[in-house]
Amino acid sequence: MSMRMRVLVALAVIFSPSSAFAEGLSPRIRSNPHRFDSPQHFAMEFRMGPYRPDVDGEPGLTSKPYNTVFGESKSLYIGGEFDWQAVRIPYVGTLGPGFSIGYMSNTTTAPFKTARTDGAASSSTTSLEVIPIHAIGVFRADVLWRDLQIPFVPYAKGGFAMARWRASGDNGTDGYNGVPSKGTVYGYHVAGGLMLSLNWIEPHTARNFDQTLGVNGTYLFFEVYTTSLTSSFKDQPLYAGTTSWTAGLAFEF
Amino acid sequence: MSFLTRARWLWLQIVTSMVLMSAVAVADPTITLRETDTIPPLRSIKERSSGSATKYNYGVNRSDCDNDLTYTYTASFASWTTTGYNFEVWAGTVDCKDTANRGIGGSAQRCWQVVSASGDARTGSQSITVRARDVVAHLGESSIAAGTLYSTASSDVCSSTSGKDAIEVTLYFMIVKTSDSASAAAASVPLYVDLVGPTAPEITDIGIKDGVLQVNWSTTTTTSDSGGTSVNPDVLKYKVWFTPKRGEPGTSGSTWDKTCANIAWTNDSTDASADADAGTGSDADVDATADADTGSGDAASDAVAVDASDAGSEAAVILPDTTSGLDYVDDISATSSSVDVTGLTNDVVYTFVLSAVDKMENVGASSSAKCTYPSDTLGFYETYRGAGGQAGGGFCSTGYGAGSGVMACGIGLAAIVAWRRRRRS
Numbered sequence: 001m002s003m004r005m006r007v008l009v010a011l012a013v014i015f016s017p018s019s020a021f022a023e024g025l026s027p028r029i030r031s032n033p034h035r036f037d038s039p040q041h042f043a044m045e046f047r048m049g050p051y052r053p054d055v056d057g058e059p060g061l062t063s064k065p066y067n068t069v070f071g072e073s074k075s076l077y078i079g080g081e082f083d084w085q086a087v088r089i090p091y092v093g094t095l096g097p098g099f100s101i102g103y104m105s106n107t108t109t110a111p112f113k114t115a116r117t118d119g120a121a122s123s124s125t126t127s128l129e130v131i132p133i134h135a136i137g138v139f140r141a142d143v144l145w146r147d148l149q150i151p152f153v154p155y156a157k158g159g160f161a162m163a164r165w166r167a168s169g170d171n172g173t174d175g176y177n178g179v180p181s182k183g184t185v186y187g188y189h190v191a192g193g194l195m196l197s198l199n200w201i202e203p204h205t206a207r208n209f210d211q212t213l214g215v216n217g218t219y220l221f222f223e224v225y226t227t228s229l230t231s232s233f234k235d236q237p238l239y240a241g242t243t244s245w246t247a248g249l250a251f252e253f
Numbered sequence: 254m255s256f257l258t259r260a261r262w263l264w265l266q267i268v269t270s271m272v273l274m275s276a277v278a279v280a281d282p283t284i285t286l287r288e289t290d291t292i293p294p295l296r297s298i299k300e301r302s303s304g305s306a307t308k309y310n311y312g313v314n315r316s317d318c319d320n321d322l323t324y325t326y327t328a329s330f331a332s333w334t335t336t337g338y339n340f341e342v343w344a345g346t347v348d349c350k351d352t353a354n355r356g357i358g359g360s361a362q363r364c365w366q367v368v369s370a371s372g373d374a375r376t377g378s379q380s381i382t383v384r385a386r387d388v389v390a391h392l393g394e395s396s397i398a399a400g401t402l403y404s405t406a407s408s409d410v411c412s413s414t415s416g417k418d419a420i421e422v423t424l425y426f427m428i429v430k431t432s433d434s435a436s437a438a439a440a441s442v443p444l445y446v447d448l449v450g451p452t453a454p455e456i457t458d459i460g461i462k463d464g465v466l467q468v469n470w471s472t473t474t475t476t477s478d479s480g481g482t483s484v485n486p487d488v489l490k491y492k493v494w495f496t497p498k499r500g501e502p503g504t505s506g507s508t509w510d511k512t513c514a515n516i517a518w519t520n521d522s523t524d525a526s527a528d529a530d531a532g533t534g535s536d537a538d539v540d541a542t543a544d545a546d547t548g549s550g551d552a553a554s555d556a557v558a559v560d561a562s563d564a565g566s567e568a569a570v571i572l573p574d575t576t577s578g579l580d581y582v583d584d585i586s587a588t589s590s591s592v593d594v595t596g597l598t599n600d601v602v603y604t605f606v607l608s609a610v611d612k613m614e615n616v617g618a619s620s621s622a623k624c625t626y627p628s629d630t631l632g633f634y635e636t637y638r639g640a641g642g643q644a645g646g647g648f649c650s651t652g653y654g655a656g657s658g659v660m661a662c663g664i665g666l667a668a669i670v671a672w673r674r675r676r677r678s
Contacts, residue, residue: 058642065637110463110630120625123460123467126632167634170462170593179645181634236643 040216040252043083043098043140047223049246051077051104053130053165058239069126075106077246083138085252093141098157100134110169124170130240131164132227134189145217151200153219154193161189161227163240185229185237193223195250217252282333282375282428284340286326286440312445314613317385318411324383328426328440330375338437339429340375342368344388344444349425350436356399357434365391366403367424372431383424386410389446392417411448418449419487419613450617451488451609459623460591463630464599468493469591470620473609484588489612491585493592494619495605498580503601602626 052074055066079102086096107127136159144150167181175181198218199206209215222245229241311324330340343349345364356362367387390406391397393416427439451473460467470491474482497503585592587609597603604624609617634645 055637055642058644061637061640061642063640065633065640065642068640069633069636110632113629113631116461116628118625120461122462122628122630124462124465124630124632126630126634128633167632167637169630169632169634170465170595176635176638176645179638181645183645185644232644238637238642238644 038214043252045081045250047246047248048078050074053240075104077104098138105129135160151197153195157191162186165240186231187229189227191225195219195221215253219250281437283331284438285329313385315448322385333374341370343425362397369403414448419447447613450615453618456623487611488587488609493582499596
């Protein structure tokens with residue numbers, strides 16, 4: 001046995017499922033957990049994470065308006081992604097197009113322009129909403145999990161990104177000298193992450209999930225990404241992109 | 254003629270007399286009643302016990318009483334061919350067919366007449382009109398003087414609301430024998446009477462926004478036997494009045510000190526009719542205050558002068574919808590405890606009062622008045638533009654810098670069309 005094979009075997013032992021679950025499976029399934037899987041063509045992700053649009057990174061600004069209004073806080077981003085695993089590269093992984101959409105909103109109290117004589121506090125709110133949309137290529141290197149039973153699937157994504165944004169206040173969408181406070185920006189999106197197979201933790205449940213619903217694999221994932229949104233049909237784009245991380249649940253089916 | 258023959262003849266006479274007498278008894282007049290669709294006002298009132306079934310289609314609220322509305326019923330009479338009967342209409346919360354409840358024989362009278370008695374024989378269908386004030390005239394009285402007959406009730410019966418809160422009154426349309434006042438025939442119909450509005454809510458604070466003031470209040474609640482509180486089931490909605498109206502200049506800047514120390518909202522307890530009397534002589538105290546504070550306060554103070562008589566009690570108060578100085582927000586849900594009054598002008602002082610409205614559309618006593626003014630605020634987008642940012646305008650929208658946006662849209666559409674043509678070729 002070569003050194004390489006020894007390392008792989010050692011990793012397989014370390015990450016092998018608990019014996020209690022493994023004992024409940026037939027020898028044929030234990031030898032190849034994917035032998036009786038249903039066909040797999042798609043993936044779906046549900047994700048969340050912090051999001052702070054890089055508004056203040058826009059060149060030419062004389063101050064940091066996002067930081068001035070919203071402070072250092074980050075907003076919660078929630079989103080979903082749907083991938084078509086169009087191509088399976090043997091002993092490597094899957095490759096295909098994907099589409100994702102998400103939403104973030106940051107809302108805070110809007111201060112008075114001039115101080116009031118009665119010292120009353122403002123009840124006004126101001127908010128910025130961003131809906132990032134990505135059309136991307138997705139590569140998932142599931143060889144580790146499928147062929148070596150190491151329950152990790154690294155992946156990479158990249159492609160076109162756009163976002164709709166809107167700033168609003170008490171009276172709906174804010175405006176400024178007649179300019180509606182909303183727009184669309186374009187750019188690119190790149191991401192990389194790692195998925196942990198939950199099938200490895202609960203193989204029996206996973207098999208039932210596959211047999212009843214056709215879900216081949218369930219994963220927890222962690223991803224870092226950069227969405228650069230610095231282009232627009234308008235004169236100036238709002239830099240609504242960000243560099244951040246996200247985590248969630250993924251299904252392959 | 255033998256004794257036996259005489260006895261038979263006498264027996265025949267007795268039987269014949271009995272048959273004739275019974276025939277006369279059967280011929281008592283009859284009355285049937287149907288409500289016409291012309292009876293004002295038609296209200297859909299939820300039965301309180303079940304909270305869902307509509308029990309009473311018709312009722313009398315404070316406004317109906319103040320306005321002296323009438324209720325018209327159609328009664329059909331039959332077999333009224335002889336004298337010896339009166340047509341009478343009684344109201345009460347007990348069985349008015351019982352002579353005792355009508356004070357006959359010296360007993361305590363508990364019902365009262367709502368239409369003058371008439372001895373004329375009636376036939377066919379006839380309209381009978383009943384006044385709302387007569388219906389509530391003796392409601393809530395512990396005793397009615399025996400022998401009290403119909404007399405036209407005045408408006409005073411409307412402002413006297415004791416015992417007139419959510420109670421069922423029954424109208425009895427009766428043909429009464431003149432001999433003993435017993436009811437020969439009767440038809441009845443219920444009327445729901447509620448002259449008392451919900452208790453006054455209290456404005457807790459007013460949130461200040463840009464062109465918007467958020468009025469917050471404590472909802473009117475009821476307390477159960479176990480001590481728990483819940484939203485008063487009698488409350489149908491809330492209504493907020495404010496002044497000046499949207500778009501009117503009101504008072505602002507240096508002409509008003511903005512401390513609201515000189516709120517000119519009066520509770521005129523001398524006028525129980527509860528109508529709005531902005532600008533009338535009853536607002537002398539308001540005028541004086543406003544004059545002293547601003548030197549030119551007549552118009553403004555008259556505008557906010559609203560008769561909220563009996564404020565603090567449970568008497569219903571009719572606040573105006575269209576009085577010149579007042580604007581309002583209506584149909585606020587009974588479960589709400591705040592409302593955003595929008596479309597206001599920044600730095601203009603607005604004064605608010607609030608009332609709950611019950612399911613009989615009685616407007617309850619108004620809250621105490623509070624005032625403040627909206628202020629211009631600095632939102633994110635204005636801050637961004639102030640920092641030199643130029644983004645905005647939407648996708649392919651018009652507006653500032655629209656030229657390039659429209660051009661970009663045009664280029665995009667042209668590219669799509671060209672691409673499709675190329676594919677076809």
